Amino acid sequence: FDIVVLPGDGIGPEITAAAVDVLHAVGARHDRDFRFHRHLIGGAAIDATGEALPAATLDAAQRADAVLLGAVGGPKWSDPKAPVQPEQGLLAIRKAMGLYANLRPVAPHPAALGASPIKPHLLNGVDMIVVRELTGGVYFGEKTRTATTASDLCEYSVAEIERVVRRACTLARTRRGKVTSVDKANVLETSRLWRETATRVVADEFPDITLEHQLVDSMAMHLLSRPRDYDVVVTENMFGDILTDEASMLAGSLGLLPSASLGEGRAGLYEPIHGSAPDIAGRGIANPYATILSAALLLRHSLGLEQEARCIEDAVSAALDAGVFTADLAPQGQAVSTREATAAVL
Amino acid sequence: FDIVVLPGDGIGPEITAAAVDVLHAVGARHDRDFRFHRHLIGGAAIDATGEALPAATLDAAQRADAVLLGAVGGPKWSDPKAPVQPEQGLLAIRKAMGLYANLRPVAPHPAALGASPIKPHLLNGVDMIVVRELTGGVYFGEKTRTATTASDLCEYSVAEIERVVRRACTLARTRRGKVTSVDKANVLETSRLWRETATRVVADEFPDITLEHQLVDSMAMHLLSRPRDYDVVVTENMFGDILTDEASMLAGSLGLLPSASLGEGRAGLYEPIHGSAPDIAGRGIANPYATILSAALLLRHSLGLEQEARCIEDAVSAALDAGVFTADLAPQGQAVSTREATAAVL
Numbered sequence: 001f002d003i004v005v006l007p008g009d010g011i012g013p014e015i016t017a018a019a020v021d022v023l024h025a026v027g028a029r030h031d032r033d034f035r036f037h038r039h040l041i042g043g044a045a046i047d048a049t050g051e052a053l054p055a056a057t058l059d060a061a062q063r064a065d066a067v068l069l070g071a072v073g074g075p076k077w078s079d080p081k082a083p084v085q086p087e088q089g090l091l092a093i094r095k096a097m098g099l100y101a102n103l104r105p106v107a108p109h110p111a112a113l114g115a116s117p118i119k120p121h122l123l124n125g126v127d128m129i130v131v132r133e134l135t136g137g138v139y140f141g142e143k144t145r146t147a148t149t150a151s152d153l154c155e156y157s158v159a160e161i162e163r164v165v166r167r168a169c170t171l172a173r174t175r176r177g178k179v180t181s182v183d184k185a186n187v188l189e190t191s192r193l194w195r196e197t198a199t200r201v202v203a204d205e206f207p208d209i210t211l212e213h214q215l216v217d218s219m220a221m222h223l224l225s226r227p228r229d230y231d232v233v234v235t236e237n238m239f240g241d242i243l244t245d246e247a248s249m250l251a252g253s254l255g256l257l258p259s260a261s262l263g264e265g266r267a268g269l270y271e272p273i274h275g276s277a278p279d280i281a282g283r284g285i286a287n288p289y290a291t292i293l294s295a296a297l298l299l300r301h302s303l304g305l306e307q308e309a310r311c312i313e314d315a316v317s318a319a320l321d322a323g324v325f326t327a328d329l330a331p332q333g334q335a336v337s338t339r340e341a342t343a344a345v346l
Numbered sequence: 347f348d349i350v351v352l353p354g355d356g357i358g359p360e361i362t363a364a365a366v367d368v369l370h371a372v373g374a375r376h377d378r379d380f381r382f383h384r385h386l387i388g389g390a391a392i393d394a395t396g397e398a399l400p401a402a403t404l405d406a407a408q409r410a411d412a413v414l415l416g417a418v419g420g421p422k423w424s425d426p427k428a429p430v431q432p433e434q435g436l437l438a439i440r441k442a443m444g445l446y447a448n449l450r451p452v453a454p455h456p457a458a459l460g461a462s463p464i465k466p467h468l469l470n471g472v473d474m475i476v477v478r479e480l481t482g483g484v485y486f487g488e489k490t491r492t493a494t495t496a497s498d499l500c501e502y503s504v505a506e507i508e509r510v511v512r513r514a515c516t517l518a519r520t521r522r523g524k525v526t527s528v529d530k531a532n533v534l535e536t537s538r539l540w541r542e543t544a545t546r547v548v549a550d551e552f553p554d555i556t557l558e559h560q561l562v563d564s565m566a567m568h569l570l571s572r573p574r575d576y577d578v579v580v581t582e583n584m585f586g587d588i589l590t591d592e593a594s595m596l597a598g599s600l601g602l603l604p605s606a607s608l609g610e611g612r613a614g615l616y617e618p619i620h621g622s623a624p625d626i627a628g629r630g631i632a633n634p635y636a637t638i639l640s641a642a643l644l645l646r647h648s649l650g651l652e653q654e655a656r657c658i659e660d661a662v663s664a665a666l667d668a669g670v671f672t673a674d675l676a677p678q679g680q681a682v683s684t685r686e687a688t689a690a691v692l
């Protein structure tokens with residue numbers, strides 16, 4: 001299997017190195033041959049080539065079986081007047097690879113509940129996957145700028161909504177059969193189209209699925225007050241960005257949450273949902289679990305290696321059970337380094 | 347003082363009646379003459395006149411010293427294909443009265459912490475005000491719709507950003523002197539304009555204010571993990587909508603949170619941040635505190651009656667201290683009715 005690794009910026013190199021070590025170990029144990037190909041993206045790519053997504057990177061990613069990404073961005077490149085920003089590399093690769101469905105599972109691990117700001121009794125049994133639309137909406141609409149005004153266009157087509165709703169429903173069939181579609185249909189035209197389309201797709205193609213609609217503002221509340229009620233949550237790009245960072249607090253730390261970005265084929269892009277954490281970059285203390293768990297999703301969704309994926313997930317779970325916590329999980333206690341956490345998983 | 351009362355839909359009539367009773371009592375005690383003028387808005391207005399904001403309502407609101415609003419909307423009017431929706435009445439009155447700054451204070455009351463999903467130790471000392479831009483952004487940009495596509499335009503001008511940032515900074519001067527500006531400057535052009543403008547306004551006009559910038563996705567997390575860090579939070583319309591519903595969970599219930607919508611003059615519109623709760627409408631069990639506290643904000647910001655405002659706030663506080671909880675605050679315990687809660691405040 002050819003796996004393209006895009007370390008990116010900040011803690012990206014440290015956490016992708018940890019995940020690659022784990023993939024090597026799983027490959028050795030299960031007799032799988034993984035070949036890793038490192039390429040540049042984000043600020044590191046801007047420094048080396050002037051572009052946030054060099055052609056060589058995109059080309060390699062499009063030919064690979066899967067892509068594992070660290071994170072992009074940092075203060076070094078965050079001047080809003082710079083000609084190109086690291087984040088553009090990430091948006092461009094998602095778009096170019098057609099990765100319209102971003103799966104973000106949120107299932108708090110019992111050992112990490114102490115790190116969550118939420119009361120533990122609300123978290124027992126929480127197990128949801130947010131399916132965030134990833135290649136449309138206000139992220140990709142036309143932008144304008146004058147000296148005194150700016151604009152961003154949010155656009156959605158029926159086809160864009162249908163395919164991501166279908167993906168959410170298909171996923172819900174393997175789970176508890178419930179889909180919560182989140183929009184702002186009392187204000188936005190794109191949300192009204194979203195709601196109508198979701199309703200029709202489920203009625204016509206997934207009559208076995210229970211569909212409910214929630215307004216995004218209510219959802220921001222209900223995610224906290226009754227998180228157990230959610231199974232699969234499907235929403236547009238920007239709402240998904242906000243709600244998944246919020247939902248990460250259910251799991252105790254952003255440092256535990258992996259993601260899979262999928263398109264029509266099997267190839268996908270896998271990345272932790274956290275950012276490049278420039279403040280702790282290079283210090284060897286970043287939490288590698290989200291990236292390691294992203295590697296597990298990579299095995300499952302792009303390589304079809306379910307057993308190997310479980311093997312990684314069980315190992316992370318065992319490390320958490322054993323109290324192997326990086327600083328984000330054990331802020332007052334004894335935190336381990338990135339290497340020690342990785343060693344525990346290995 | 348002329349106060350226009352817009353009960354609206356669902357629980358709106360019950361909760362505005364409670365707040366009017368309290369204003370009457372404060373007026374009697376402090377020898378103030380409040381005259382109340384009831385008008386239609388939202389679904390109730392659609393039923394009576396076909397319009398969500400009848401001209402008579404807007405006219406009365408524009409001539410009044412202040413407006414007290416309940417809530418609008420409900421399933422009866424929520425067919426997306428209906429020619430007019432109740433929410434349009436609310437958006438239209440905000441826009442027509444030029445109420446660009448929506449103040450949403452979040453300061454958890456010790457007696458209500460039990461109802462919050464957040465761990466109590468994180469909530470001690472939380473005291474923030476979100477200043478939500480209310481007449482711009484994607485709420486008011488051009489919308490398009492075809493059979494297969496929809497769009498919403500998000501627009502901001504420098505002048506729109508300047509005035510709301512100034513309002514936030516002026517408010518911060520009466521508090522702890524810190525302003526957190528929330529945007530998505532790594533993706534949106536409107537957010538880049540927002541960030542630049544906020545930075546310049548503070549540097550030029552409020553050098554005594556500490557300004558920090560947060561991305562909206564991080565903010566959705568930090569609101570939960572370190573809520574004490576925030577003093578005044580300023581953000582655009584849609585982000586403010588989502589983040590304040592989320593922040594309401596810090597206070598235990600949406601039913602405790604008032605809001606003030608202000609423009610250039612003294613007149614303003616005051617409403618609870620919760621909705622019309624059609625599921626419990628007419629049952630006499632709605633929480634009236636958020637509307638009563640909105641009446642206190644009305645006294646403070648539009649009528650300049652600080653002592654009377656405090657009098658109401660102290661009474662609500664005493665009712666909460668005495669454990670007078672409606673069902674949203676005491677889901678397992680002994681919940682009181684809207685009337686009983688109001689009587690406790692009176």
Ligand SMILES: CC(C)[C@H](C(=O)O)[C@@H](O)C(=O)O
Nearest residue numbers: 073087090241273532533563
């Ligand atoms: C870095 C940024 C552009 C990105 C996004 O908003 O999609 C990130 O927040 C994420 O959620 O993957």
Ligand SMILES: CC(C)[C@H](C(=O)O)[C@@H](O)C(=O)O
Nearest residue numbers: 186187217419433436587619
């Ligand atoms: C009813 C709706 C249009 C409104 C909004 O989104 O502004 C409400 O959610 C609010 O926060 O006041």
